[in-house]
Amino acid sequence: MDRRLVFLRYTPPRQVLRRLWLRGRQAITARLSGSPLEPISGERLRPIVLTGLRSPHGTLLRSDDGWTGTFINDTRTIDNPIRWDTGSSDSRSQLWRMNLHYFEYIHDLEPSVAKALILDWITGNRPSAPNAFRAAWAPYTISLRLSAWLDWWSSGGDQLFDHDDAAMVAASVREQANHLLVHIETDVRGNHLVKNIRALIECSQAIPCGDSKRWHLVALSHLNRELPIQILDDGVYFERSLSYHAQVFADLLSVYGNIDKPPSVLRKALERMAAPLADLWHPDGGPVQMNDSGLAMAVRAD
DSSP states (O other): OOHHHHHHHHSOHHHHHHHHHHHHHHHHHHHHOOSOOOOOTTOOOOOOOOOOOOOOOOEEEEOSSEEEEEETTEEEEEETTTOTTTTTTOGGGHHHHHHHHHOTTGGGSOHHHHHHHHHHHHHHOOTTSTTGGGTTTOHHHHHHHHHHHHHHHHTTGGGGOOHHHHHHHHHHHHHHHHHHHHTOOTTTOHHHHHHHHHHHHHHHHHSOSHHHHHHHHHHHHHHHHHHHHHBOTTSOBTTOOHHHHHHHHHHHHHHHHTOSSOOHHHHHHHHHHHHHHHHSBOTTSOBOOOSSOOTTSSOOOO
């Protein structure tokens, strides 16, 4: 049976309709978002509360000739200036290209290189670009990139930026968060939606403004609705993957740290999730290989 038919058979109709709505919304956004980014003078990101937990990730290395990126065990060379659309003509390269846009490797770069790469991404990736929604502006990609940027910024990266460049970064974070807000992944749900929630909460902490109130309220609404569903009574994450369990646990810890008054449902969920991290992981800190788990997919339990 065709995999798409299997997908439709087991997916609730409202999630299918949400996917169709998002596709239409993306097409409209691409046509209306061709203008350049305009920073607000003097705006600067505030640091967020950090957990110190970072997921395993690929590498991006600078060389005299360009860049070398290794993601999902696939090493490729990239021209300099960096080609953010590398492999865009090959649908099989989409996941590799998404990893490039995640920016989870940013802490491994020299600070000046990381700064230049952020500014280059901002000017070189507009939502109106061809295939932007397949990688650079996919909601999941935006969520990981925003969390990576804010983690790096709050770990000292902010010291490298003058007023104008800092305002540009803040404007980009605001634009990406607003884009994420209207494309939040209620069609996929699961750990994707948790990543969306985390990014919106962190952005609301980093940019105190009218937009941030909406990010916070929408994220909190989804959080209160999803946690009783996604965290089972025994504390195990409902996708029954210990790797996703660890990812979601780390995401929820960040949410907890960046909310002034965390809801009791979040505190109770974290308390329930802690036990499986001790009981269902091997002594070497690796997860039990159950369902969609991987040894290098998430933070280690040790």
